[in-house]
Amino acid sequence: DTGVSQDPRHKITKRGQNVTFRCDPISEHNRLYWYRQTLGQGPEFLTYFQNEAQLEKSRLLSDRFSAERPKGSFSTLEIQRTEQGDSAMYLCASSLAWQGKRAQYFGPGTRLLVL
Amino acid sequence: AQTVTQSQPEMSVQEAETVTLSCTYDTSENNYYLFWYKQPPSRQMILVIRQEAYKQQNATENRFSVNFQKAAKSFSLKISDSQLGDTAMYFCAFMIGSGTYKYIFGTGTRLKVLA
Numbered sequence: 001d002t003g004v005s006q007d008p009r010h011k012i013t014k015r016g017q018n019v020t021f022r023c024d025p026i027s028e029h030n031r032l033y034w035y036r037q038t039l040g041q042g043p044e045f046l047t048y049f050q051n052e053a054q055l056e057k058s059r060l061l062s063d064r065f066s067a068e069r070p071k072g073s074f075s076t077l078e079i080q081r082t083e084q085g086d087s088a089m090y091l092c093a094s095s096l097a098w099q100g101k102r103a104q105y106f107g108p109g110t111r112l113l114v115l
Numbered sequence: 116a117q118t119v120t121q122s123q124p125e126m127s128v129q130e131a132e133t134v135t136l137s138c139t140y141d142t143s144e145n146n147y148y149l150f151w152y153k154q155p156p157s158r159q160m161i162l163v164i165r166q167e168a169y170k171q172q173n174a175t176e177n178r179f180s181v182n183f184q185k186a187a188k189s190f191s192l193k194i195s196d197s198q199l200g201d202t203a204m205y206f207c208a209f210m211i212g213s214g215t216y217k218y219i220f221g222t223g224t225r226l227k228v229l230a
Contacts, residue, residue: 004159031216042119042206042220043160056215091160101148101210103162104218 002026004107006092012113013082020078021110025094032075033104034067036060037089049075050097082114117142119209121221128197129229135182136192136224138207146212149183149190154204154223163205166190168212197228 005024013019025032030051035043046065047057051072061067064082069075079086089111093104118141128134140149151163166174166183173181178198182191194201204225208218 033216035218040222042208042222043218044220045217048216056217058217095216101212101216102165103150104216106152106160108159 004092004094004105006090006107006110008110009108010111010113012115014115015082015084017082018078018080019082019112020076021090021092021112022074022076023092023094023107024074025092026105028096029094029105030072030097031095031104032069033093033095034075034077035091035093037091037109038087043091046077079112082112084114087112087114117144117147117209117211117219119207119219119221121205121207121224123224124222125225125227127227127229128194130197130199132197133193133195134197134226136194136205136207136226138190138192138221140188140190140207140209142188142209142211144211148210148212149181150208150210150218151179151181151190151192152206152208152220153201154206155200156203160206164192194226199228199230202226202228 007022033048034046037043049069064080067077089109091109092107095104147168149166152160154160178195204223206223207221
């Protein structure tokens with residue numbers, strides 16, 4: 001069990017640029033979640049997948065955000081035309097569907113700074 | 116809509132002492148789950164303890180226990196015999212019992228254990 005990994009760990013970009021983050025869940029986990037955490041706040045839910053299907057999206061996930069999990073393994077989160085308000089820590093988590101509402105296992109996060 | 120409130124932004128406790136972190140929540144649901152997550156400095160978030168709302172018995176995990184008061188919508192975390200490694204941000208989280216797998220997090224309590 002190598003844990004949830006995220007890449008990159010840090011990203012600095014200029015306003016208006018596109019960025020893409022990757023999340024690799026724990027290998028047998030079929031559920032994958034994305035959260036956003038801004039300074040001084042708790043994580044906020046963005047979206048989640050079961051296998052390759054995106055089952056729920058938050059209203060926070062504007063048209064500039066898109067998430068994919070094409071083969072039900074790793075996932076990518078893309079932000080187009082970044083804005084300074086997108087600066088945050090982006091957290092990925094995974095879990096096993098059959099375990100229901102038990103723990104979600106979080107990755108270390110990708111810290112995004114938009115200049 | 117569900118909300119989670121953590122009214123203590125920062126707390127400190129002497130090593131080996133006991134500390135209680137507060138959490139209140141608001142929901143009209145009857146079936147839900149409550150969680151405490153720990154986020155150590157620069158490390159990923161991990162589950163500390165979980166409580167099903169339909170269970171009257173308070174959950175315990177080694178030095179960690181909760182005081183779940185359903186009528187008062189209160190879910191406090193007690194850490195006994197505090198250790199230096201308990202220094203972290205602690206987040207209280209809520210999840211509805213059906214349909215969704217998203218957490219709703221509070222804003223966190225920063226706990227520092229003093230030697």
